Amino acid sequence: MKVKIKNGRVIDPASGEDQIRDLFIADGAIVDPHKAGHEFSADSEIDATDQIVCPGLIDLQARLREPGEEHKASMQSELAAAIKGGITSVCVPPDTNPIIDTPAMVHMIRQRGRRLEKARVYPMGALTTGLRGETLTDMATLKEAGCTVLGNGDNIIENTLVMRRAMQYASTFNLSVFLTPLDHWLRGNGCVHEGEISTRLGLPAIPEAAEVVALARDLALIETTGVRAHITQISCARSVEKIREAKARGLNVTAAVSAHHLHLSEQDIGDFDTRYHVLPPLRSLSDRDALREGVSEGVIDAICSDHQPHGLDAKLAPFSESEPGIAGLETLLSLTLQLVLDGVISLPEAISRVTFNPACILGIDVGRLSPGAPADVCIFNPSLEQNINVGDFYSQGRNSPFDGSNLAGQVTAVIVAGKVVTI
Amino acid sequence: MPIEIKNSSSQPLQIDSAGRLLHFLAIEGLDRQRLLQLLDSAAQFISSDTNVRKSQGSLLAGHTVVNLFFEDSTRTRTTFEIAGKRLGASVINLNTSRLSTRKGETVLDTVRTLEAMDADIFVVRDNSSGTAHLIARHVPPHVHIINAGDGRHAHPTQAMLDMFTIRAHKGDISKLRFAIVGDILHSRVARSQIAALQILGAKEIRVVAPATLLPTEIEKLGVTALTDIDKGLEGVDVIMMLRLQLERMEGQLIPSSQEYFRCYGLNQDRLNHAAPDAVVMHPGPMNRGLEIASDVADSDRSLVLSQVTNGIAVRMAIMAELAGMNKE
Numbered sequence: 001m002k003v004k005i006k007n008g009r010v011i012d013p014a015s016g017e018d019q020i021r022d023l024f025i026a027d028g029a030i031v032d033p034h035k036a037g038h039e040f041s042a043d044s045e046i047d048a049t050d051q052i053v054c055p056g057l058i059d060l061q062a063r064l065r066e067p068g069e070e071h072k073a074s075m076q077s078e079l080a081a082a083i084k085g086g087i088t089s090v091c092v093p094p095d096t097n098p099i100i101d102t103p104a105m106v107h108m109i110r111q112r113g114r115r116l117e118k119a120r121v122y123p124m125g126a127l128t129t130g131l132r133g134e135t136l137t138d139m140a141t142l143k144e145a146g147c148t149v150l151g152n153g154d155n156i157i158e159n160t161l162v163m164r165r166a167m168q169y170a171s172t173f174n175l176s177v178f179l180t181p182l183d184h185w186l187r188g189n190g191c192v193h194e195g196e197i198s199t200r201l202g203l204p205a206i207p208e209a210a211e212v213v214a215l216a217r218d219l220a221l222i223e224t225t226g227v228r229a230h231i232t233q234i235s236c237a238r239s240v241e242k243i244r245e246a247k248a249r250g251l252n253v254t255a256a257v258s259a260h261h262l263h264l265s266e267q268d269i270g271d272f273d274t275r276y277h278v279l280p281p282l283r284s285l286s287d288r289d290a291l292r293e294g295v296s297e298g299v300i301d302a303i304c305s306d307h308q309p310h311g312l313d314a315k316l317a318p319f320s321e322s323e324p325g326i327a328g329l330e331t332l333l334s335l336t337l338q339l340v341l342d343g344v345i346s347l348p349e350a351i352s353r354v355t356f357n358p359a360c361i362l363g364i365d366v367g368r369l370s371p372g373a374p375a376d377v378c379i380f381n382p383s384l385e386q387n388i389n390v391g392d393f394y395s396q397g398r399n400s401p402f403d404g405s406n407l408a409g410q411v412t413a414v415i416v417a418g419k420v421v422t423i
Numbered sequence: 424m425p426i427e428i429k430n431s432s433s434q435p436l437q438i439d440s441a442g443r444l445l446h447f448l449a450i451e452g453l454d455r456q457r458l459l460q461l462l463d464s465a466a467q468f469i470s471s472d473t474n475v476r477k478s479q480g481s482l483l484a485g486h487t488v489v490n491l492f493f494e495d496s497t498r499t500r501t502t503f504e505i506a507g508k509r510l511g512a513s514v515i516n517l518n519t520s521r522l523s524t525r526k527g528e529t530v531l532d533t534v535r536t537l538e539a540m541d542a543d544i545f546v547v548r549d550n551s552s553g554t555a556h557l558i559a560r561h562v563p564p565h566v567h568i569i570n571a572g573d574g575r576h577a578h579p580t581q582a583m584l585d586m587f588t589i590r591a592h593k594g595d596i597s598k599l600r601f602a603i604v605g606d607i608l609h610s611r612v613a614r615s616q617i618a619a620l621q622i623l624g625a626k627e628i629r630v631v632a633p634a635t636l637l638p639t640e641i642e643k644l645g646v647t648a649l650t651d652i653d654k655g656l657e658g659v660d661v662i663m664m665l666r667l668q669l670e671r672m673e674g675q676l677i678p679s680s681q682e683y684f685r686c687y688g689l690n691q692d693r694l695n696h697a698a699p700d701a702v703v704m705h706p707g708p709m710n711r712g713l714e715i716a717s718d719v720a721d722s723d724r725s726l727v728l729s730q731v732t733n734g735i736a737v738r739m740a741i742m743a744e745l746a747g748m749n750k751e
Contacts, residue, residue, distance in 0.1 A: 203574075316529065
C-alpha cells in the first residue's frame with residue numbers, strides 16, 4: 001500500500017520541519033521524499049492543500065473502560081473516538097479490571113487493540129501488584145510483554161519505602177515510571193479545588209497541597225533513585241514551579257497536563273455542574289495560567305486527554321457523588337490548537353506536545369515523520385471550526401463540558417501504520 | 424480569543440425570564456428587593472388575628488407539598504409541615520435514608536416517582552451540597568423546589584427566618600454589625616446567613632472560629648475572619664451562634680469539647696464584649712455547655728424561640744410565593 005499526501009503543510013516536531021510538500025508512505029513507513037521522486041506510484045492520493053500534515057497524536061492517558069467497565073465504553077468505541085480526534089496511539093493506565101499487573105493482561109489488551117485496527121494501544125503496566133502499593137510487580141516480565149512504562153494509576157503508593165524500591169527496580173530495567181501525585185490524606189473525600197468556589201458551594205475540597213506534597217516527595221525519590229519518571233498530570237502553579245526546579249537540577253523527569261486544565265477553572269463549576277468534576281480538580285484561574293505558561297516554556301512536556309468516558313448516570317448525581325472525568329479524546333486536538341489561537345504557543349510547538357514529546361515519554365518509535373518511521377499521520381484543517389455536539393461523539397462517553405462550544409480544527413484523514421483508517 | 428464555554432449555570436435556576444421565583448434554592452442570586460418583599464409578606468403570616476389566619480387557610484388548597492428529607496431533621500421538617508398545613512396544602516413527609524436509595528434508585532428516580540403523584544412543591548434536605556439544584560434542574564416547570572439544607576452549601580429558609588427575626592428585634596440590618604461564631608467550615612447556615620446579610624447591606628460581618636473550622640478564602644464572601652472570639656464579639660449587635668457537630672470533629676478539627684467551650688463557647692463574660700443591647704441567635708438544636716452557656720441561652724438576650732416561631736411564617740411566605748399566591 002502506497003499513499004501520497006499532496007501539498008500539505010508538513011509539520012514534524014522531531015526534525016523541526018515545517019514546510020509545504022508531499023508526504024510519501026510505503027509499506028507502513030514514511031518514505032524519504034528525495035528518494036520517492038516521480039516514479040512513486042501511489043495506490044491512493046490525499047489532497048492536503050491548506051491542511052496540516054503531522055504525526056498522529058499520542059495520548060498519554062486515556063481510559064478505554066475495557067476490560068471491566070464495558071457498560072461505560074469499549075475499546076472498539078473509544079479507539080474509534082481516538083481516530084476521529086486524530087489520535088493514533090493511546091496509553092492506557094493499569095487501573096482496568098482486572099488490573100494490568102500480569103503479562104497476560106498486557107497481551108490481551110494489545111491483541112484486542114491490534115484486532116480492532118484503529119489506534120494503537122500501549123498498556124501501562126502496574127508498578128505494584130493490584131495497585132495496592134505493597135509489593136512490586138514482575139516488572140521485567142511486564143516489559144517483555146510489551147510495557148514500556150509502569151505506573152500505579154490514580155492509586156498513589158503511600159508507603160515511601162515501597163515507592164523508592166519500585167523506582168529503583170524499574171530503573172534497573174530502564175523502565176519509566178508514571179506518577180500521579182495526590183496525597184491520600186489531604187485529598188480526603190474532596191471533589192473540588194480548595195478555594196473560593198469550594199467555600200461558596202460548600203463542597204469538600206482538595207487543597208493544592210495534596211498535589212504539591214506528593215509531588216515533592218516523588219521528586220525527592222526520583223532524584224535519589226535516578227529513575228526516569230513522568231508526572232501524569234499536574235493542576236496547579238506550585239507544581240509547575242516544582243517541575244521547573246527539578247528539571248533545572250537535572251532530574252530525569254517529564255510532566256503532562258490535561259487539555260481541559262488548560263482551558264477551564266474552578267469558576268466554570270457554576271451551580272454544581274458535574275461535567276466539571278474532574279480529578280485532579282480544576283483549580284484557580286491563576287493556576288490555569290501558570291499551566292499554560294508551563295506548556296509554553298516546555299516545563300510541561302505533553303498535553304493528554306485524560307479521557308474518562310462515563311454513562312449518563314455517573315454525572316446525574318449531587319456533585320460530590322458524581323464520578324470525576326471528561327470524555328476528551330475527540331477534543332484533544334482542538335483544545336491544543338486553541339492554545340495557538342490564544343497566543344500561548346506556536347503551531348509546531350503545540351503539535352510537539354501531543355506527538356513527538358509523548359512518544360519520547362513512552363519510549364515508542366512513532367510520533368515523527370522521518371524516513372523509515374512508522375507511518376502514523378494526522379491530517380487536519382486548522383481553519384475549519386466545528387461545533388462540538390456530544391451526540392456526535394464516537395466515544396460512548398458524552399460527558400464533555402465543551403458540548404455546544406465552537407472549537408478550531410477538523411481532522412480530515414488519519415493514517416495508522418501506512419493505512420488510511422476509516423471509522 | 425478564548426473558547427466560549429456553554430455553561431449550564433449561565434441560566435439562573437431560581438428565577439424565570441419574567442422574574443418569578445421558580446425555586447428557593449439559595450440566597451445567592453436573589454436581590455435585596457425580593458428578600459425584603461418575602462420578609463414583608465412573612466410578616467402578614469405572623470399576625471395573631473385569627474381572621475387573617477383563616478383567610479390564609481386556603482392559599483395552597485389543592486396543592487401537595489412533599490417534605491423529602493434524605494437527612495434527619497425534626498425542627499426544620501416540622502416547621503415546613505406546619506407552614507404547609509396552615510396554608511391549606513396536603514403535606515406528605517418522606518424521611519428516607521439515601522443509603523437505601525443509593526443502592527438502586529437515584530435521587531432523581533425518587534423525585535420523578537413523587538412527581539408522577541402530582542406533587543407541587545418539594546422541600547428537600549440532603550447531606551450533599553447541590554442536591555436541591557440537581558433536582559430543580561430536572562423537574563418540570565410547574566414543580567417547585569425549596570432547599571431545606573444541602574450539605575455544607577445552603578439553608579436559605581433558615582437565613583430568611585434569621586433576617587426576619589433580626590429585623591423584628593433590631594430593625595434595619597444595614598445599621599448593624601454581626602458576628603457568626605462556630606463551625607463555619609461545615610455550616611450551610613453560615614453560608615446562607617452571610618449571603619443574606621451581604622445582600623441586605625449589613626454594616627459588618629465577622630466570622631469567628633479556630634483556623635481548622637474556617638474555610639479557605641472565606642474573606643472573598645465579604646466577611647472578616649477572626650480566630651479570637653473576644654475581638655470577634657467586640658461591639659457587635661447580633662451574635663449568630665452555630666451548632667457544633669461533635670461527631671464531625673474526629674478529634675482533629677477541635678481537640679475536645681472542653682477546650683472548645685473554653686476558647687469559643689459563648690458565656691456571659693464574652694457576651695459583655697458585644698454591644699450593650701446585643702442579641703444572641705442560634706439555629707438550634709443548641710449544645711449547652713459546648714457552644715453556648717445555659718444562662719446565655721436562656722437569657723432575655725436570646726432570640727432562639729422567636730426564631731422558631733418566625734420560621735413558620737417565613738416558610739409560609741416562601742411557599743405562597745412559589746405557588747404564585749402572593750401576587751394579589
